[in-house]
Amino acid sequence: MEKDIFKILLNYLRYWYLFLISSIICLVGAYFYVRYNVTPEYYASGKILLNDKEEGEGLQSFSNLGLIKNSKNINDEIGVLASYDLMLKTVKELEYDVSYYVKGRFSEIELYDKSVPFKVVINDSMPILKYGTLGTVSIIDEFTFQIETFADEESVSKATYNFGEQLSTEFGKFRIDLISDKFKTQDPIFVRFRNINNIASVYNNKVRISNVYESGGGLLRISLTDPIPDRAVDVINKLIEVYAKSSAENKNFLAQSTLKLIDERLDLLTGELNVAEKDVETYKQRNDLINVESDASRFVSLADEVERELAELRSEINTINALENSLIQSSDQSFSPISSYNINSSVLAGSILAYNTEVQRRKNLISASGIGNPMLPELDRQLIESKNLILQNVRNIKAQLLRTQSELASKSSQYRSKISSVPTAERALLEINRDQGIKQSLYLYLLQKREEEALSISVPFSDTRIIETPQATSYPVSGAKTPIYMGALIFGLFIPFVWVFLKDKLNTKILEKEDIEAITNTPILGKIPSSMEKDVVVVTGHKASAVAELFRLMRHNLKFLSQGKNNQVIMVTSGKPGEGKTFVSINIGASLAITGKKVVVLGFDLRLPKLMKNMNLDYEYGLSDFIVDSKKSVDDLIVPYEKEKNLFFIGSGPIPPNPGELMLHERVGELLEDLKDKFDYVIIDTPPIGKVADAYSLNPYIDSTLFVVRFNYTKKEELNVINEITENKRLKQPMIVFNDVKMEKSGVYSYGYGKPV
Template identity: 45%
Template sequence: MAENKLISGGSENKDMNKVISYYSKYWYLFLIGIILCIGIAYWYVNYEAVPEYRISSTLLVKDKDKGSGASDMEAIADLGLVKPIRNVEDEIGILKSSSLMEKALQDLSMQVKYSVPENISEEKFLQNLPVTILVDDSETLEYNVPIYIKMKDEKTFELYETNGGDKSVHSFQEKIRKPWGTFTVVKSTAIPASNWYSTISFYFQDIAAIADYYSKQLTVLQLTQAGGLLEISIVHPVPEQGEEILAQLIEAYRREAVAYRNELASSTIAMIDERLDFLTGELSNVEKNVEQFKRENALTNVNSDAELYLEKASEYNRQLAEYQTQIDVLNSIESYLSTEDGDGAMVPSSLNIQDPTLVGLISRFNDLQLERKRMLQTTPKSNPLVVDIDRQLTSLRSNILENLRNIKNGLIITSRNLAANTRRYESQIAKVPTVERGLLEINRQQSTKEGLYLYLLQKREEEALSMAAPVSNSRIIDAPKAGNYPVSPNKTSIYLGALIFGLFLPFSVIYVKEKINDKIGDTSDIQELTDTPILGEIAHNREKEKMVVGERNTTPVAELFRLIRFNLKFVSAGKANKVILVTSGMKGEGKTFFTLNLGASLAISGKKVVALSFDLRAPKLMRTVGLSDDFGISDFIINENIEASEIVVPSPEIKGLSFIGSGPIPPNAGELMLSNRIEVLIDELKKEYDYVLIDSAPVGKVADGFALAPYVDSTIYIVRHNVTRRRQLKTLDDIYRTGKLKRPMVVLNGIKTQEAYGYGYGAREKQSTAYKVRTAET
C-alpha cells in the first residue's frame, strides 16, 4: 500500500539571499539609524569638537660620538677636565620629562587660565587680552575657582568670585591677596581701552598637572637612525599658544644643558682653586728658603768633578718629581672624596693620571650625582629610586678610593726605586759639599711645586673659558610651526564611523530581537523543528470578516485557501481523505478561522462539506458564523434518539456548506469524547458529505483531539506566525513521529509578509511546485 506524503524541501540553512531579504524588511530602521548617526556626527564636528593643530619643530642634538665638523664655539665648549657623556636616547627622555615641561610652562605663566567669552575664538581672545595675571609662586593657590574682573576705567577694576562673594575694587599693578591666591593684574599697553572686554574671567590651574598632560602629549621622534636629528611635535587647539609652548620647551632644554655643564665646570674650578691656594703658599716658602740658603752659604758654582754624577741624579730627580706630582694629585682627589659629604658634589678629573678605570668610575659617579639632583627636584629623598642612586654613589665612592690607593701605592713603590737610584748617585758625589746637596734638594722641591702649579692654572683657565662661552649641545633646525589644517577632529573617520554605526545599531537590534524571539516566523522555523510536511501558508486577514472565501472573492487570503484545497487533493492522490481534523497547540492560532474558510473553499468547488464544532470546552465555530450553538454534538452523544441530520445546520451564505454545533458545554467533556456515538456520527456524515471538517480543541492543552484519531483520514495542525512558540512544535513533532494522529500536516497562519500572497493579480505567484511529493511504501 502506497501512501503519498507532502513534505517540504528539508531543514536547509538560510542562504544569504534570505538573510538579506529578512533584514531588508527593516530598511526604514537602517535609514533612521544612518540619518541619526550622521546627524550626531555633523553636530559633533561642527558644534562640539574643538579643532586641534599639530605643531612641530626640528632639533639637532649633538651626540657623544661627535664628528670632526665641530665649530670653533663648540670646540671651546668642549674644554675642561670632565666632559658630560650624552646620547640621543637620553636627550629624548629629558625632552619628554614633566619637570622640563613644568619649567617651560612656568616661564609662560600658564598657572592662569583665561575663560573665553561666547562667540569669540580662543585665538582672537588671547590676542586681544587687555590684562595679564602675574602669580606669586611663593603663595599657595586654590585651583579652578572662577574669578571675574570687571573693568571700571583705565586705572581701576572690580574683582569678585562667581559664588557671590564680596566685590572689591583694585588698581592695576597692585598686589592682591585673596584666600585663593596672591597675584597682580597688569594692564596691557598694546590694547586700547575701546577694545577691552567688559568682563574677563580666569582661574588658577595646577601647573604640575598641566605639565604632566602636555609631556604625555609630546612626541619626540629620531628622524635618522644614526644621527641626532629630532622632530618634536604637540597637538594644541590654539596654534599660537602651541608654538609658544614648544619654543619655550626647547629653550628650557637648552638652558638646562648649559646650566649642567657650567655646574660641572664650577665644581672643578673650586677644587683647582683650593689646590692653587695651597701650592701658592708652598712655592713662596720654597723660594724664600732658596734665597736664604744661598745668602747664608754664599753659593757661586757647582763642583766640576761631580758634574756627570749630578746629571744622572738630576734625571732621576726629575722622574721622581713627576711621580710625586701624580701622588699629590691622587692625594688631592682622595682628600676631596674623603672630606665631601656627597650631597650633589661633582668629583673633579684625575688630571694627568691616565688610568681608564679611574676615569670611568669618576664619570659614572658624576652622572649619578646629576641624576640624583634632577630627581630631587620632583621626588623626595625617601623615594626608592633616590635611595638606590645613593646606594650606588656610596659604592662608587668606595671603588674610586680603592682605585686611588692602588694607583698611589704603585707610584710610591716606583718613587722609592727612583729615590734609591738617586741616593746611589749621590753617594758617588760624597765629596760635593753638603751645602750643594742641600741646594739641590731645595731646587727639586721648587721644581715639583712649580710644575703642579702651572698645570692646575692652565686647566682652571680652560674651565673658566668653557663657562664663558654658553654654547648648548643642540641647535634648532626648524622653529616651531603649526600646520595649516587641523589634525583633529578627522571628519572622514567620524562620518565613516557614524555611517558604520548607523548600520550596525539597527542590525544589532534586529539580530538580538531575532535571537531572543522564540516564536515561529516562517516555514524555515518549522522545518528546523519538525519533519512534518507543510500543507501551505495563510496570509494575515486584514479584514474583520471571518468568512473570507467566496465565489467572486479573489483576495490573497482566498487564493491561498484555494491553493490549500488543491494541495489536499494532491495529497490524497485518489485515497480516502474525507474526514480532516483541524487542531493546534494552543488557543488563538486560527483553527476555527481555517476550518470555516477551508470548508467554504471546498463547498465552492462543488463539494458537500460539513464543519463540526468538536471543541466541546470552548466552542467558537457557530458563533463565528452567527448561528446558534444550543443544540449539537453533546446532545447527539448523550441522547441516542437524536439523528445526525437533526443537528446539521446549513450555511446561509455558502451553498453546499453545513455546520454542526457543539451543543451545551458538558461538565465531563473528556468522557464524552470517548463515547461510541462519535463513530456513529462520523460514519453517517461520511455517507452524506464529501468532506467532514472537525474543529477540535488544541492538542497542546487537552487530549480531546487524540480521541478523534481513529475516525480521521488526515490532520491539519495550525501554527500562527509570531504567536506559536517554538517549544510548542515539540508536540507536533511527537505526533508526527509516533503517529498519534493520521497524516499530520502543518498550515502556517497569519503571514504578514508579501511572500505569503501566493496567487492573485499584483502579487508574487506561489506555485504548488514549491512543495515536493515523496511516495513511501508502507
C-alpha cells in the same frame, strides 16, 4: 539569501520612527555635551638631536677638548628634559602665571598672550600673594584702562588707572602695559593669577619625550597637547631653549673649575721644573760633565719606568691631598661646587657630579624664591651628607694610592741594586734628567689641557640641534566635534537596533514562516491573512478578498500535497485553544463547496463546542446524541448552510461527561463511513491535541491532518507536538496552516495580533 536580507531589513524599517527619534535625541545630547564639556586639544611636536656625531669638522670637534668630556647618556638627558625643574623654568620665562579670558556665548574663552592688547607685568621682587580672578580689564584709550572687580554676586567696584602705573592689590604688586593698538573693538578681558608651580606640574605631565627610533640614538621627539596650538608650540620651543642654556651653563661651570685646578698645578710644576733644571746645570758644572752617554742596562730602563709611575702616582697623591684638604677646610654651610681634580675614579666623579648638580639646583631655588624657600633645609642636609660621602671616598682612594706607592718604591729599590755598576756620576745625572723630564712632560700635558679647556669655554657651541621645528596640527586630536557627532549618531541608531534585535530574539512565539520551518519539516499548506470581517465565512462564490483568495490557494495546495491519494476526510486541529482551527475548518469547507463539491463540517470538539455557535445555526441533535442513541440516523444530524447549497454542518450536541471514551465508540466509525458515502469531503473540527488526546482516536478514519499555528500566539516550543506526530506517525499526512497573517498596503505580508476565533 537576498530574500532573507530583505526581510531582515524590512523588519527593522518597520520601526523607522524609533531610529529617527533615538538619533535626534543622541545628536541633541552630543550638541550640548560638545558645547559645555568638550575643549578641543591640538597636538604639537618637534625633533631635536643631542650629541650630534655627524659633524666631525669645525666647532663640533671642540666638544671633546679638555679634561671634561661632553658625551651624554641619552636616557639621562630625556630625564632632564622631562624634569619638573626644567618645566618650571620654562613656564616662568613664558610668564604663564597670568591668564586672560573673554566671555563667550556659553562659557569663557581663554585668550593667548599674543591676542591680548595689554600685558600684566608682575613685580619680580614680590611674589603673587593670592591666586584667582582679578576682574575685567577694559581699555578706555591708549593711556588709561579700567578694572572692574567683583567682591560677590551683587558688589561691583570700578577703578581707572594709567598704563605702566604700579598697582598694589590683594593679589600682589604689578603693572599693566599696552602692547598693541588694536584695542578699540576689544571686549572686557578677565585677568586671572595662577599658581606657576601647578601650571608647571600640568605641563610636565602632558609633555612627552621619546626616541624617534626604537633602536635609540640622540634623535628625540618632544610632543605636547594643548587647547591653544600656538601655546603648545611656544612651550616646546622654550623648553628646548632652556635645556640648551642649562646644559651650556653646567658645561662651562665644570670647565672653569677644571681651569682653576690646572692653573694651580701649573704654578706648582713651574717651580719644581726650575729647580730640576738648576740641579742639572749645577751638577754638570761641579763634575765637569758636558756629554754623558747613557749605557744603562735593561734594569735602568725598568727603573726609569718605575720612577715614572712613581712620579705620576705622587702627582695623583698630591691631587687627592689637595681635594681632601679642600673638603676638610670647607664648612658645612659652604655649598660651593667641587672640582674632580682629574682623579681617575668613576665612582668619585659620579658623586661629585651629583653633588655639583644639587648645588646648582640650590642656587636656582635661591634665585627663584630666596633663602626662605621651605625646600632649602632638606636640600642642605642632603648636600652635607653627599659631601661627607665624597670625603670618605677620597680617603679610601688616598689609602689605595699610598699602598701602590709603597709597592712601586720597593720595586725601584730592587732595580737600583741591579745597576750599581753604572758610574756614579752618570747615574746621578740620569736621575736628575729623568726627574726633569717627568716634570717637563707633566707640565706640557697640563699646559695643553688648559688651552683645550679655555677653547671649550670660549667656543659658542651647543650640542642640542633642532631638526624639526615644533609645529601644531590644524585640527584637534581630542575633543573634535565630528567624531562626537558621528559617535552619537551611531549610538542613536544602535539603541533601537538592539531593541528590535533583542525583541525578536527573546520572543518565544511564532512570528514568521521561517520560525516554523526552523523547528519542523512538516509541510506548510498555506498562510491565512487576518480577517476584519464580522462574518465567520469569508470564502464565498462572489468574494475576492485576500483571505478568500488564500483559502482557495490552500485548496489547490491540499490537492497537490495529497499527491493523488484519497483525501476525503480532513481533520483540523491545533496545539491549544484560540489558534483558529474552527475558523479554518469552516472556510476550508466553504472553499471546497464553491467548487461544486458537497462538503460537511463536523464539530467534533465535544469538550468546548464552537462550530454551530460561530455559524449562528440552530440544531436539534448532534454527534454526542448520535453516538449514545443508536436510533438516531445521520440525516437527523445534518444542518444545511443557507448561503451555500453544497455546505453542511453537524454540531457536537450536548457536552458528555466522558468525551474521551465517547470518541472511541464504534458509532464514530459508522458515522464517518456514512458521511463519506453522502459527501465529497468531510472536515472534522477536533479538540486541541496539545491539551487532550481525543483527536488521536479519529486517526483510523481520516486521510489528512491540518495543524493550525497562529502568529504571536503559538509558542515555538509548542510545535514539538507536530514533530512528535510526524516522527511517530500518530496522525495521517500532517500539514500546517499559518493563521492570522496581516497584509500591508505594499502587498507584502507581515504579522500582527488578531482576535481569537
